[in-house]
Amino acid sequence: xxxxxxxxxxxxxxxxxxxxxxxxxxxxxxxxxxxxxxxxxxxxxxxxxxxxxxxxxxxxxxxxxxxxxxxxxxxxxxxxxxxxxxxxxxxxxxxxxxxxxxxxxxxxxxxxxxxxxxxxxxxxxxxxxxxxxxxxxxxxxxxxxxxxxxxxxxxxxxxxxxxxxxxxxxxxxxxxxxxxxxxxxxxxxxxxxxxxxxxxxxxxxxxxxxxxxxxxxxxxxxxxxxxxxxxxxxxxxxxxxxxxxxxxxxxxxxxxxxxxxxxxxxxxxxxxxxxxxxxxxxxxxxxxxxxxx
Numbered sequence: 427x428x429x430x431x432x433x434x435x436x437x438x439x440x441x442x443x444x445x446x447x448x449x450x451x452x453x454x455x456x457x458x459x460x461x462x463x464x465x466x467x468x469x470x471x472x473x474x475x476x477x478x479x480x481x482x483x484x485x486x487x488x489x490x491x492x493x494x495x496x497x498x499x500x501x502x503x504x505x506x507x508x509x510x511x512x513x514x515x516x517x518x519x520x521x522x523x524x525x526x527x528x529x530x531x532x533x534x535x536x537x538x539x540x541x542x543x544x545x546x547x548x549x550x551x552x553x554x555x556x557x558x559x560x561x562x563x564x565x566x567x568x569x570x571x572x573x574x575x576x577x578x579x580x581x582x583x584x585x586x587x588x589x590x591x592x593x594x595x596x597x598x599x600x601x602x603x604x605x606x607x608x609x610x611x612x613x614x615x616x617x618x619x620x621x622x623x624x625x626x627x628x629x630x631x632x633x634x635x636x637x638x639x640x641x642x643x644x645x646x647x648x649x650x651x652x653x654x655x656x657x658x659x660x661x662x663x664x665x666x667x668x669x670x671x672x673x674x675x676x677x678x679x680x681x682x683x684x685x686x687x688x689x690x691x692x693x694x695x696x697x698x699x700x701x702x703x704x705x706x707x708x709x710x711x712x713x714x715x716x717x718x719x
Contacts, residue, residue, distance in 0.1 A: 429717050431710050432460045434552035434598075436543065436576040438531075438568040439469040439514060440496035441666035445676070446563065447556060447604045448503055448659035449652035450691045450709070455504040456655070459710075462506045462550050464543060466572050467531045468492055469669075471516035476671040484668060491668050498665040502658060506550075510542050515567045532567035536578055539571070541589045543579035548593035553713045555580050556693065559603040559642070577601070580697065599713050601697035608643035609635060611688050615679055618687045627678040646692045648706040653689035656681050 433454055437443045443451070443463040451461045469492040474480045484491055500507040515530035526532055531539065547555070557576035562569025582588040584597030612628050619626040660677065663670050670676060693709065695702070700712035 429714050430458055430460060431554070431713060431717070432462070432550060432552045433554045433556070433709065434462045434464060434547065434550055435556040435604075436464045436466070436572060436579075438466050438558075438562075438566065438572040439472060440465055440492045440499070441469065441472075441663070441669045442569075443505075444499050444503070444659065444662040444666060446606050447691055447693075448662050449655040450650045451505055452503050452655035452658045452662075453650065453652045454709075460506070460550075461504070462508060462546075462552070463500065464508050464510060464546050465496065466510045466539075466543075466575065467512045467514040467568055468509065469514050471514040471527075471530075472669055475669050475674075476667055478671075479668045488668070492666075495666045495668065499662040502662040502665060508546055508550075510539075510546070512539060515571075517566050526567060530567075532571045534571075536574060539575050540578045540582060541592050543575055544582050544589045545592040547579055547583040547598060548596045551596045552598050553717070554600045554602065554709050555598045556602045556604055556709075559605070559645075559694065563604070563606065573603075597699065599699045599716060600695060600702075600709065602648065602693040602695055602709060603645075605642045605646055605692045605694055608646070608692065609641040610643040611692075614687050615683070618683055619679065622683070624683075627675040642694075643692075645694045647695040647704045648693040648709065648711075649690040650693070650709065651690050651707065653685040656684055 435443060435447060455461050468489050470489050474484060512531035512534060513529060515526050515532040518524050518526060558569050558573045560573055562573055580598055580601045584595050586595050612632060616626045616628040616632060664672060700716045702712035
């Protein structure tokens with residue numbers, strides 16, 4: 427490899443980093459680059475989704491469990507990690523949904539939640555930043571807030587007039603949204619499983635798909651080949667034992683099928699201060715030339 431470059435992924439909760447772009451991060455670490463995940467909240471209000479972990483002692487110490495799980499996932503992926511320190515908002519359910527809890531991340535004003543991420547960017551000095559799109563990937567209030575905070579921090583990190591107390595300015599060069607659940611991907615996996623005479627976990631999902639939503643696949647600009655890191659991705663995901671059931675749909679498609687049908691992870695380039703040609707196959711495309719200039 428040439429230059430050692432830096433990638434920062436900003437996520438809402440512990441486990442998001444392992445379900446969204448983990449194989450990409452593992453690939454870049456293996457290639458000698460530096461990767462940091464910033465997690466906005468502690469995931470304190472996450473539901474226990476693994477029956478084996480649905481115990482009173484886990485519920486009483488959720489924050490401690492989520493922190494240990496995140497540390498293990500970071501170790502598996504070879505990344506560095508930083509907490510922003512905000513409190514999980516939970517996912518409001520009901521009709522109408524209940525109000526969000528006081529003091530949660532989604533209710534913290536941007537003038538309070540943006541500066542800590544600006545500081546993290548100025549300290550780590552990422553060339554590339556990844557976050558969620560304007561819909562949060564899915565409409566969890568913390569994911570939407572994570573998008574808002576990430577975009578604002580990306581724009582502010584290089585501006586000497588903004589947040590001077592957050593350290594010496596640094597200008598990231600590219601901003602991406604991650605896109606993990608396109609209809610095109612689900613249909614491809616579904617069809618491949620049926621063609622092999624296997625049961626598909628996506629039948630009901632596709633039958634209930636709201637066609638008016640469109641497909642984020644149309645927004646994808648960048649596909650990162652990372653199939654050889656799928657095992658590492660899954661190991662990191664399983665490290666989040668409170669959130670991930672090893673018998674869940676996450677692991678229903680054999681790795682050999684995934685590698686054959688969809689061997690990449692997908693992103694949308696939304697800001698770039700370097701010249702690049704779309705479509706891309708590298709998040710750092712155009713950056714080495716800029717760094718050397």
